[in-house]
Amino acid sequence: MxxxxxxxRRLSPPFTARNSKLLIVFxxxxxxxxxxxxxxxxxxxxxxxxxxDVAALIARMLxxxxxxxxxxxxxxxxxxxxxxxxxxxxxxxxxxxxxGAAKNTTPNKFVFALCRGIIxxxxxxxxxxxxxxxxxxxxxxxxxxxxxxxxxxxxxIGKMFADALENADAMPREASISTGAxxxxxxFASILPQATPTxxxxxxYRLDINVRASAVLGLVGAGGIGFIIQSALRSLxxxxxxxxxxxxxxxxxxxxxxxxxxxxxxxxxxxxSVVVVRSQSExxxxxxxxxxTLLVDAVTMRSLVPPxxxxxxxxxxxxxxxxxxxxxxxxxxxxxxxxxxxxxxDAWRIVTQLVPPDFTTARSELITGMSETLAIAFISTxxxxxxxxxxxxxxxxxxxxxxxxxxxxxxxxxxxxxxxxLIIAVLFVSAMGLGxxxxxxxxxxxxxxxxxxxxxxxxxxxxxxxxxxxxxxGATRMQELFGSVxxxxxxxxxxxxxxxxxxxxxxxxxxxxVGGGGIGFLLLGSIRVFEFGTTGAVVFSIFVVVYAIExxxxxxxxxxDKAN
Amino acid sequence: xxxxxxDQEADPIVRLSDISKRFPNGTLALDKVSLEIPxxxxxxxxxxxxxxxxxxxxxxxxxxxxxxxxxxxxGMRVSEAANKDLREVRRHVGFVxxxxxxxxxxxxLENVLSGxxxxxxxxxxxxxxxxxxxxxxxxxHLDRVGLADQAFQRADTLSGGQMQRxxxxxxxxxxxxxxxxxxxxxxLDPESSGQVLELLLKIATEENMTVICTLHQVELALGWAHRxxxxxxxxxxxxxxxxxxxxxxxxxxxxxxxxxxxPTADEDVPTSILNS
Numbered sequence: 001m002x003x004x005x006x007x008x009r010r011l012s013p014p015f016t017a018r019n020s021k022l023l024i025v026f027x028x029x030x031x032x033x034x035x036x037x038x039x040x041x042x043x044x045x046x047x048x049x050x051x052x053d054v055a056a057l058i059a060r061m062l063x064x065x066x067x068x069x070x071x072x073x074x075x076x077x078x079x080x081x082x083x084x085x086x087x088x089x090x091x092x093x094x095x096x097x098x099x100g101a102a103k104n105t106t107p108n109k110f111v112f113a114l115c116r117g118i119i120x121x122x123x124x125x126x127x128x129x130x131x132x133x134x135x136x137x138x139x140x141x142x143x144x145x146x147x148x149x150x151x152x153x154x155x156x157i158g159k160m161f162a163d164a165l166e167n168a169d170a171m172p173r174e175a176s177i178s179t180g181a182x183x184x185x186x187x188f189a190s191i192l193p194q195a196t197p198t199x200x201x202x203x204x205y206r207l208d209i210n211v212r213a214s215a216v217l218g219l220v221g222a223g224g225i226g227f228i229i230q231s232a233l234r235s236l237x238x239x240x241x242x243x244x245x246x247x248x249x250x251x252x253x254x255x256x257x258x259x260x261x262x263x264x265x266x267x268x269x270x271x272x273s274v275v276v277v278r279s280q281s282e283x284x285x286x287x288x289x290x291x292x293t294l295l296v297d298a299v300t301m302r303s304l305v306p307p308x309x310x311x312x313x314x315x316x317x318x319x320x321x322x323x324x325x326x327x328x329x330x331x332x333x334x335x336x337x338x339x340x341x342x343x344x345x346d347a348w349r350i351v352t353q354l355v356p357p358d359f360t361t362a363r364s365e366l367i368t369g370m371s372e373t374l375a376i377a378f379i380s381t382x383x384x385x386x387x388x389x390x391x392x393x394x395x396x397x398x399x400x401x402x403x404x405x406x407x408x409x410x411x412x413x414x415x416x417x418x419x420x421x422l423i424i425a426v427l428f429v430s431a432m433g434l435g436x437x438x439x440x441x442x443x444x445x446x447x448x449x450x451x452x453x454x455x456x457x458x459x460x461x462x463x464x465x466x467x468x469x470x471x472x473x474g475a476t477r478m479q480e481l482f483g484s485v486x487x488x489x490x491x492x493x494x495x496x497x498x499x500x501x502x503x504x505x506x507x508x509x510x511x512x513x514v515g516g517g518g519i520g521f522l523l524l525g526s527i528r529v530f531e532f533g534t535t536g537a538v539v540f541s542i543f544v545v546v547y548a549i550e551x552x553x554x555x556x557x558x559x560x561d562k563a564n
Numbered sequence: 565x566x567x568x569x570x571d572q573e574a575d576p577i578v579r580l581s582d583i584s585k586r587f588p589n590g591t592l593a594l595d596k597v598s599l600e601i602p603x604x605x606x607x608x609x610x611x612x613x614x615x616x617x618x619x620x621x622x623x624x625x626x627x628x629x630x631x632x633x634x635x636x637x638x639g640m641r642v643s644e645a646a647n648k649d650l651r652e653v654r655r656h657v658g659f660v661x662x663x664x665x666x667x668x669x670x671x672x673l674e675n676v677l678s679g680x681x682x683x684x685x686x687x688x689x690x691x692x693x694x695x696x697x698x699x700x701x702x703x704x705h706l707d708r709v710g711l712a713d714q715a716f717q718r719a720d721t722l723s724g725g726q727m728q729r730x731x732x733x734x735x736x737x738x739x740x741x742x743x744x745x746x747x748x749x750x751x752l753d754p755e756s757s758g759q760v761l762e763l764l765l766k767i768a769t770e771e772n773m774t775v776i777c778t779l780h781q782v783e784l785a786l787g788w789a790h791r792x793x794x795x796x797x798x799x800x801x802x803x804x805x806x807x808x809x810x811x812x813x814x815x816x817x818x819x820x821x822x823x824x825x826x827p828t829a830d831e832d833v834p835t836s837i838l839n840s
Contacts (some may be wrong), residue, residue: 172678175665175731178625179738180655180682182647188687189678193670299713304699306671306691306716 021559033382036375040436057431065239079224081329083210086149098161123155124546128510131222137347142223164198204259215248216422252418357540358533369519376440376508381501384447392455421446425516439516458492491560498553571639576600583633593619595798608789609778616798617778621744625657626650655682658735662747664727668720676702679737705733725756745777
């Protein structure tokens with residue numbers, strides 16, 4: 001009798017709704033990638049040929065020629081100020097917006113839908129597109145760039161701010177309400193303090209991104225160093241182009257370094273590591289000792305203001321540094337702040353011409369452009385993933401025990417991530433000629449650099465105790481990797497792939513601006529010849545596709561989160 | 565009929581008349597509960613997880629509204645009160661949570677100060693946004709719970725028992741007439757449980773506060789409460805003076821007569837006030 005029971009037992013996991021949905025998504029992704037490969041005529045031979053063309057181009061660029069150095073430096077400074085002002089505008093708008101867009105703070109459903117709508121809209125339209133349109137309205141110069149960065153960044157900053165509010169623990173709020181606090185008192189006393197570290201971190205992170213973004217805004221005439229790079233490439237003055245690229249590259253790395261330092265000191269949270277125990281330097285020991293005396297003094301003296309500990313001091317310094325930089329930026333940037341209000345008429349006229357969108361004039365270009373854009377996004381995500389997985393493994397400190405290896409890989413990745421994607425695309429297009437293939441290769445590289453960091457971070461966040469348990473059973477390192485690290489990391493990995501697809505789709509819409517294929521070519525063309533109806537149609541199509549991919553992504557994430 | 569008149573001296577301080585609560589998901593958390601609580605009484609609510617203890621407490625300060633029946637606290641009909649009136653009641657009723665409800669990354673002083681919000685206008689952010697006089701008061705309350713030395717430490721650097729003491733200091737900041745405590749020691753080890761409970765009682769007696777406390781530890785409850793009320797599946801099944809009460813009588817409350825009648829665990833966790 002017991003034997004029949006054993007026979008009836010299923011020996012493979014049941015095919016649940018969740019699993020079949022995930023299978024459909026997987027098959028769909030593979031089919032889309034194969035279609036994309038054929039659509040833009042990719043081939044492995046072309047792939048390696050492309051890389052050797054680029055190597056040849058870089059050889060021709062060497063050594064960099066700095067004869068334009070003063071021009072490069074002033075353009076670099078303008079680039080920085082553009083990023084700073086754009087990010088500031090975005091933060092100022094996003095902060096109130098996020099309270100409307102967070103489920104736990106929004107006054108009502110209408111405000112919620114409105115705020116989320118604004119956030120999704122500004123996120124879906126790439127900054128370069130905003131910039132191209134604003135250049136038409138406000139003329140060539142940094143103002144168009146600043147506004148473009150400001151508007152586009154609302155999408156990410158507003159979303160992250162709102163998420164930070166939503167992620168706040170609800171218990172302290174219930175406690176605040178229980179003391180008789182009003183709704184907004186409770187939100188400010190118990191929700192906002194939980195969200196501020198994320199908010200500050202997000203703003204700094206966005207500043208990082210915007211420095212990169214503003215370096216290429218010059219490609220459409222919106223100020224900054226991008227203009228110098230492009231004109232040097234156009235006049236085949238490669239050594240000078242490399243000089244400009246290397247200056248902005250060093251600046252971007254420096255900014256990233258400082259912003260991560262500031263983020264660490266403001267957040268005061270250090271990443272947990274499994275293997276490496278950070279040794280305390282003598283200076284930090286002295287500092288903590290001083291902080292402790294300050295705390296004790298403050299308590300014994302019943303000080304009514306928080307003591308000036310090193311963390312607090314660096315926070316105050318950061319705020320002042322920011323304020324001073326903002327002042328300099330506003331004072332020195334070559335931007336007619338007040339007289340440009342006159343141009344708002346022009347801007348408004350363009351906006352009214354964008355709607356209704358005109359889908360008929362350039363119908364076939366629109367369709368091929370959008371298909372190419374999708375194809376570029378799928379291929380670069382997939383190829384990038386194949387490069388990123390081994391790189392990610394090599395740069396996780398809890399997987400690779402040799403410090404040299406992961407520190408080396410990590411630093412290499414940081415260095416390469418510093419190059420803005422459109423600059424890479426410009427290089428590839430210059431080396432290989434116009435078309436979607438160089439654009440795809442450029443995005444593939446960017447994806448690989450970016451994703452390996454995401455993957456490494458995911459691996460490092462894996463809970464060590466199941467790993468220990470599996471080692472304890474006598475498993476090899478490979479078995480342990482597949483048996484405990486991958487299963488834990490899998491949902492995060494899938495959602496990162498979706499995120500990358502989303503990012504690449506947005507990027508590939510603007511590749512055409514530098515001749516890298518996709519819808520960007522039609523977009524820029526339509527703006528140049530004042531066919532704003534077509535521009536509207538392109539912007540609308542981009543919005544629809546980006547939004548659709550985002551919806552699919554959040555649906556898949558929802559399915560992943562389900563238990564079965 | 566209109567009881568919407570706030571009266572700090574009202575006695576009984578709490579009157580629950582026939583209240584029932586059905587959550588949107590269909591669970592009946594409270595089933596025709598009636599209780600009168602005289603001023604200064606130390607009342608202990610016991611019962612299994614999911615018997616409706618937390619829900620009952622949350623009706624007293626209006627975090628939940630009953631499906632039927634009425635709740636009067638200090639003469640105010642809490643079950644029908646407008647927001648402004650509710651805030652008035654809450655100002656005078658301290659609430660101590662099992663999970664403390666502290667903002668982890670804020671300092672202890674800031675956490676305590678947030679207890680004064682009911683008396684203040686406008687949202688506040690950070691220690692410096694509160695008047696100096698209140699900061700001094702907050703220090704005094706931290707002193708009272710023995711944690712003044714930790715005033716400028718982040719709340720998440722404290723132990724569980726210390727965190728709960730900070731939460732008690734926050735309640736004191738309200739200068740409450742009554743204290744509601746929802747499993748105040750359930751997440752603590754036995755030693756800190758004893759300390760926290762002792763502190764709570766000492767303060768309550770000194771200030772002549774009314775206390776409604778839910779507890780799992782029956783022997784602790786028998787030690788200090790004036791009155792024990794037992795709940796099972798949302799119904800009052802025991803309501804007696806603690807004097808002369810036998811531990812065995814109390815344990816009856818915990819007996820499940822019928823497993824199918826036993827409520828699900830999640831109904832006792834009204835975590836978000838926004839769902840109510």
